[in-house]
Amino acid sequence: MANVRLSPGDTAPDFTLTDADGKKHKLKDYRGRTVILYAYPAAMTPGCTKQACDFRDNFARLTDAGYVVLGLSPDSEAKLAKFRDRDNVPFPLLSDPDKTVLTAYGAFGEKQMYGKTVTGVIRSTFVIDPQGKLTKAMYGVKATGHVERLLRDLEV
Template sequence: MTSRLKPGDPAPAFTLPDADGNPVSLADFRGRRVILYAYPAASTPGCTKQACDFRDSLAELNDAGMDVIGISPDQPAKLAKFRDAEGLTFPLVSDPDKAVLTEYGAFGEKQMYGKTVTGVIRSTFVIDPEGKIEHALYNVRATGHVAKLRKDINV
């Protein structure tokens, strides 16, 4: 079983390529709150709904001092296509070897259609300005999750 993060844990550091191949580091966001959300695959129905919900809430989240980063195992070219098709304006980072997803506890065994499979566990992490986990939410639903998250973090 993949170990899961808890509030107060240090957020694992990372530097991963974005949709354009440029490096994005968690350290780049130090001093601001970050929502890092892990999703299984770009351009699939659930992941598209979730990304568009973050896109549609981005102004309010940014106004509250929060940045959003999406992470998946997709290659940068697929992320760029997804970003452009959906008008996403926050970074999408590529973790094809799933090392960062695993460090966050967002890759491992999960239930899918009644079967146990290994894959990306749809998860969301709120990271405080000092780089500590504020919220670690696992097995979240693609639909309605952003609205619930905003309520939980008072945004």
């Protein structure tokens, strides 16, 4: 099964998802702001923790530059709340248990893991402009060093 891949210029697929507290977040509610939506496989795992902490540690730089940061995974609200509280994550972590939004963004499907083809969440980052168009769609990003690269790319 080929994964859908989004590209800069595409309209970002709309969504309504709940965060760790069960609060609904709709992409259209963020119109007028630039959103960084990053998809990660599983809360509380080493790579995903490293990535979330990198976003956390650079959160002030990103928000000062006008960015909204949203994390996206198939984890339950309860697991996301535990992750947020354990690692002091200051931005919403969105729950997509049926992987509909992850699939719409091309962030769920076949990937290589330890030399095998598996189906799962593809670590990805999307930058969505104030009109809801993608300016970046990065797939298969590394947990370590990715946020630093993103900051350079965004000139933050």
